Amino acid sequence: MHYWIKLPLALLFFAAGLHAEPLQKTFSDWQITCNNQNYCVARSVPGVNGLVMTISRHAGVNDRPFLRIDYGSRYTGKLSGAPLQDNLLLDGQRLKPDLKHWEVQPHHLSTGHAISINEFLSLVMDADNLQLLYRPRATISLHGLKAALLLMDDIQGRVNGMSAWIKKGERPAMDVPPPPDFPEAPRLQPVPPALTREETTGLLDYGTWRVNTDRCSLDPQRRQVSVAPLNDKKALLLVSCEMGAYNVIDLAFEVTRSQPYMARGLTxxxxxxxxxxxxxxxxxxxxxxxxxxxxxxxxxxxxGLGDCGTATRWQYDGREFVLTEYAEEGTCDAWHGSDDWPTLWTSKRDMPPAPEQASTE
Incomplete structure (x- = not known):
């Protein structure tokens, strides 16, 4: 484990701005994910029993910590039972946290108040579990929480400082490295002209029978071929090559829109x-x-449930596709869908131009 304070401060701040290697690890019953901005989120696993605790924090001085406890997910639907605030047990004893700065809903407790988070962590850090009084199977194991938060502190350069959650020290809370620089996504290309009927027919025939798909295991008659414009001269050709119960793997080609067709494989x-x-x-x-x-x-x-896996977003820069977002959920525990998977990579992306307002005159 590295401790950035052992290196010269200016050197470490410079290095922190250049690069951060994303990670996703599991410590006993806790999973932690940190992205390329050193934003980290840790949650208890598994979530199949319906009760989960999540804690997140951004890098740098503006850390915006957030802690939540949820009973029920998109997969479990709405669960019945009395409110969480009166029915949580800590190692078998009723837990009565100070919820003055918390948002309190029947089955959801959350706070972004730093002092409240510190107070709550001090209550639970060395315990074994949190449990729901009226549903004993709904349990949050606390084994691995300390290791996950120590890694979070380390990644964000807080170890041996006053802002650390686990290994506190005398270094001022402001004395932490800033988040790494945001990678810039490619600029949006002009919207390409739509493919004509003749272009579409010719490219589909080329993709079905003539493009080099030696790596494809599917019979040509079972392959799905799709085409779309990349710009005024080239098109994107997708050819399905392998098919499973719920995943289809494609090959991608950049192809000239007119004959003689020239194709270049894209990776x-x-x-x-x-x-x-x-x-x-x-x-x-x-x-x-x-x-x-x-x-x-x-x-x-x-x-097939779609509660775990990998989701990515790529931007075409005129020649290649460049990653702009990567999310992954490595734990298949029926907790959340792809919209809520933790991100490992994010970037600054162009927003589409705002639509013109219709004249009222």
Missing amino acids: LTLPFTPPRHGEKKLELINADYDASRGELLTFGKGR
């Missing part, structure tokens, strides 16, 4: 090595392309 290369994968090349799984924004999405399900 998705991540700017980091993701956890559990070991390489930077990413397969196009359940790919979806938005030609109006030059945006390619992938969505690899870990299982």
Whole structure:
């Protein structure tokens, strides 16, 4: 484990602004994810029993900590029972936290108040579990929480400082490295002209029978081929090559819009090595392309329920697709869908121009 305070302060601040390697790890019953901005989120696992605690924090001085306890998810639906605030047990004893600065709902407790978070962590840090009084199976194991938060402190350069959650010290709370620089996404390309009927027919025939798909295991008659414009001269050709119960893997080609067709294979290369994968090349799984924004999405399900897997967003820069967002949920525990998976990579993206207002005159 590295401790940034052992290096010269200016050198570390400089290094922190250049690069942060995303990670996702599990410590006993807690999973932590930190993205390329050193924003970290840790949650208790598994969530199948309906009760989960989540704690997150941004890097730098403006850390915006947030802690929440939830009973019920999008997969469990609304669960019945008395309010959480009166029915939580800590190691079998009724827990009565000070909720003055908390948002209190029947089955959801949350706070972004730093002192309240510190007070709550001091109550639970060395305990075994949180439990719901009227549903004993709804339990949050606290084993691994301390290790996850220590890693969070370390990643954000808080260890041995007053802002640390675990290994506090005398270093001032303001004495922490800033978040790394945001990577810039490619600028949005002009919206390409739509493919004509003749262009579409010719490209679909080319993609079905003539493009080099030696790596495809699917019979040509079972392959799905789709085409979309990249610009006024080139098109994106997607050819399904492997098919499972809930995932389809495509090959992607940049193809000239007119004959004689010239195709160039496109690959998705991540700017980091993701956890559990070991390489930077990413397969196009359940790919979806938005030609109006030059945006390619992938969505690899870990299982049919869609509660775990990998979701990515890529921007076309005129030649290649560049990663703008990467989210991954490595724990398949029926807790949340892809919209809420923790992010490992994020970037500054262009917003589409605002629509013109209709004249009222």
